[in-house]
Amino acid sequence: MNRPAATARQPAGAPWTALPRVRLALLPTPLMRAERLEAALGCGLLLVKRDDLIGFGMAGNKARPLEFLLGAARARGAEVFVTGGGPGSNFCAAAAQAARSVGMGCELVIWGEPDSPNLALAVAAGARLRPTGGSQREAVDRQVAARLAELGPRGFGVPRGGSTPLGAVGFAAAAAELAAQLAAPPSVIVLPVGSGGSIAGLLAGLAAVDLEVPVLGVSVSRPPEEIAARVHALAAGCAALLGTTPPRPDACTFVDARGSGFGIASELERERARLALHTEGLLLDETYGAEALSVAVDRLADGAGAVVWWHTGGILPAVRTMMKGTA
Numbered sequence: 001m002n003r004p005a006a007t008a009r010q011p012a013g014a015p016w017t018a019l020p021r022v023r024l025a026l027l028p029t030p031l032m033r034a035e036r037l038e039a040a041l042g043c044g045l046l047l048v049k050r051d052d053l054i055g056f057g058m059a060g061n062k063a064r065p066l067e068f069l070l071g072a073a074r075a076r077g078a079e080v081f082v083t084g085g086g087p088g089s090n091f092c093a094a095a096a097q098a099a100r101s102v103g104m105g106c107e108l109v110i111w112g113e114p115d116s117p118n119l120a121l122a123v124a125a126g127a128r129l130r131p132t133g134g135s136q137r138e139a140v141d142r143q144v145a146a147r148l149a150e151l152g153p154r155g156f157g158v159p160r161g162g163s164t165p166l167g168a169v170g171f172a173a174a175a176a177e178l179a180a181q182l183a184a185p186p187s188v189i190v191l192p193v194g195s196g197g198s199i200a201g202l203l204a205g206l207a208a209v210d211l212e213v214p215v216l217g218v219s220v221s222r223p224p225e226e227i228a229a230r231v232h233a234l235a236a237g238c239a240a241l242l243g244t245t246p247p248r249p250d251a252c253t254f255v256d257a258r259g260s261g262f263g264i265a266s267e268l269e270r271e272r273a274r275l276a277l278h279t280e281g282l283l284l285d286e287t288y289g290a291e292a293l294s295v296a297v298d299r300l301a302d303g304a305g306a307v308v309w310w311h312t313g314g315i316l317p318a319v320r321t322m323m324k325g326t327a
């Protein structure tokens with residue numbers, strides 16, 4: 001199947017244009033003003049970066065790293081893409097579909113109970129599941145490495161979330177994409193953070209295009225100090241790979257959003273997510289979308305002039321929640 005031609009507006013000679021890339025996403029994703037939601041909440045200017053509309057399966061933000069990861073895998077002549085995650089991993093589902101789109105196989109090391117719409121999609125796309133047989137996330141990366149050692153040059157793999165310096169390049173390019181869409185710099189960019197690759201790439205990309213905007217990461221699974229160290233290392237690695245200026249350590253801050261538990265939104269966050277659906281037709285998952293939107297709204301309530309909230313997708317988990325009637 002032919003992929004659509006590249007449509008991303010990239011600065012001529014942008015450093016990521018030198019890297020092998022597989023086109024998955026329809027770029028740029030829209031940047032939309034949520035006027036009805038603003039009116040319903042009585043808040044200031046809310047711009048939504050619509051990676052939920054990224055145009056490749058249900059991949060959301062994870063299509064971006066996969067373009068560069070699969071580009072490298074293909075350039076090395078690998079036949080099997082190996083990664084892993086939790087049962088609800090959006091990255092795993094996206095990886096399974098993306099590997100297929102370039103004729104590669106996919107193996108997924110999964111901790112916990114392998115029962116979710118995302119894994120059903122991955123299996124339907126032909127991925128082979130390798131359950132760790134336990135509930136420890138850390139086992140995944142060890143088993144991915146072991147499987148890669150067995151496969152040798154036939155395999156290409158990445159740890160959970162695809163969050164490596166190369167994977168982060170996808171969001172470095174997204175920073176340039178956003179910069180080209182903005183009429184004026186916002187007060188802050190808010191995005192949800194899991195394994196940290198997306199925000200790390202965004203920080204590296206903002207520094208590369210010299211756009212100084214504070215970034216606020218909504219950490220859903222790790223304490224702020226832990227995720228900050230991880231993100232700074234990933235961002236520095238990404239900048240080194242691109243040969244660009246690394247972001248300043250104070251370019252971003254983190255909010256601890258683990259409060260109600262991983263994947264569980266509070267009643268206020270659910271209420272705001274419901275409003276986003278009722279006023280703008282935006283569908284949000286509880287793990288990432290509802291948490292990040294709520295932080296963006298809090299910032300506007302605190303007086304931020306204009307906020308960009310990155311809607312990263314999470315569509316299949318959102319549909320599951322909706323069908324359970326708790327959305």
Ligand SMILES: Cc1ncc(COP(=O)(O)O)c(C=O)c1O
Pocket residue numbers: 060061062089090091161163192193194195196197198199288289312313314315
């Ligand atoms: C829908 C969604 N949003 C945000 C994230 C966080 O991205 P990252 O893992 O790059 O921090 C993920 C991670 O899986 C995700 O699936």
